[in-house]
Amino acid sequence: MHNRKPLPPSMEDQDDWPIEQGRPWWLRLLALFGALGFVMLGVNSLLPALEQPSPRPMPDQRNRSIT
Numbered sequence: 001m002h003n004r005k006p007l008p009p010s011m012e013d014q015d016d017w018p019i020e021q022g023r024p025w026w027l028r029l030l031a032l033f034g035a036l037g038f039v040m041l042g043v044n045s046l047l048p049a050l051e052q053p054s055p056r057p058m059p060d061q062r063n064r065s066i067t
Helices: 025-050
Strands: none
Touching: none
């Protein structure tokens, strides 16, 4: 392939800043769902550590032998 030099900008285009188009709306929505899913995975993995321990069950009185 031939190396082509870029064309020099015209004088009237030098004062204009390039316009940032951004991402399409569907790609932003997909990124939002991905971020929310990542946060939910983190929250669900931390929930068992944050729960209070359940109280120990009392010994069953029916299993004791009467002496």
